[in-house]
Amino acid sequence: MPRRTDLSDTFCPVGRSAELVGDRAVLLILRDLFFGVRRFEAFQANTGLGPQILADRLKRMEREGVIEKRPYQQRPVRHEYWLTDKGKALFDVLYAMRNWAERWAYAPEENGAFGRAVRYTHRQCGADVGLSTTCPLCGETLGYGDLKGEMSPALLAEREARVAR
Amino acid sequence: MPRRTDLSDTFCPVGRSAELVGDRAVLLILRDLFFGVRRFEAFQANTGLGPQILADRLKRMEREGVIEKRPYQQRPVRHEYWLTDKGKALFDVLYAMRNWAERWAYAPEENGAFGRAVRYTHRQCGADVGLSTTCPLCGETLGYGDLKGEMSPALLAEREARVAR
């Protein structure tokens, strides 16, 4: 898809973010990074992306400084992908997306007894934070590292089915 | 671009959001909607999108229920595009994107004396909210409607230049 305009140097902050985050593949990779996925094959299985787009996006994300490669073995050299601070800061965007979807993108009761697709609890105080950006119990602002996510049984099953293939 | 997987029925909330928001064009349209833009030609000028993608995305967004068409005149019938409640709730996503970019996507001093690309103040108390999701003065949670955005001179000039063409 040819780009009429490159937005990386617009003065609009949403435009600049959109250049990176306005891409399905990048969002899926980020999601998995935040769930602790670090290896190529695992990204492929979990995101359903083909190896080409995946490789392309990982390069792009590295170039943008949101992830970095770290070798986890020599002979042959193999790398993992880790979020940088700039990348970790994108958590707020993904979290806002999650909050929106949990509220607006599910049919009633679609997530059964678990209540929602991903339940987040505040690490420091253990409270279920619901769909809030601040802890409803202790009032703290919530960012990456403060939250512990727990997937619903349905979501867990879906992910396991994908990896099994 | 053919889609290997349709994500609108995945159990993952980020996946569901990504189906809508993981698209550059949709993000640009949303940005302009939040700045008060409502008409086809204005979207075209401000986003730089061609009429085809714009028309396509507006239809998609209407189908998803984030915007609705409202006639603003008869003879000939002309429409404006308005955010629904579901659409307004996406503000948090765009705001998170703005916050990330203001912090990570600008060179130092790129926004000159104005300090940032868009300055937001809390309507209720007038405080500059910085890059926070809660008001630093009164502590309130900030959503669409609570904030008043003010563009930097550079951003304003850029937008005016686009509309002039």
Next chain:
DNA sequence: CATAGTAGCTATGATAAACATAGTAACAAG
């Protein structure tokens, strides 16, 4: 009443990106 706007699209053909599938590189283990 004929031409010139105005706003919101649709049509067309060229280009570029995404897709599925297959294959390669660099080793280790048996």
Next chain:
DNA sequence: CTTGTTACTATGTTTATCATAGCTACTATG
């Protein structure tokens, strides 16, 4: 010296995006 593992790259088809032009349904002006 064959099989397996992980991380990709190569190839050709399908699909989306792009620029440009044109259409529709009117109003306004001369």
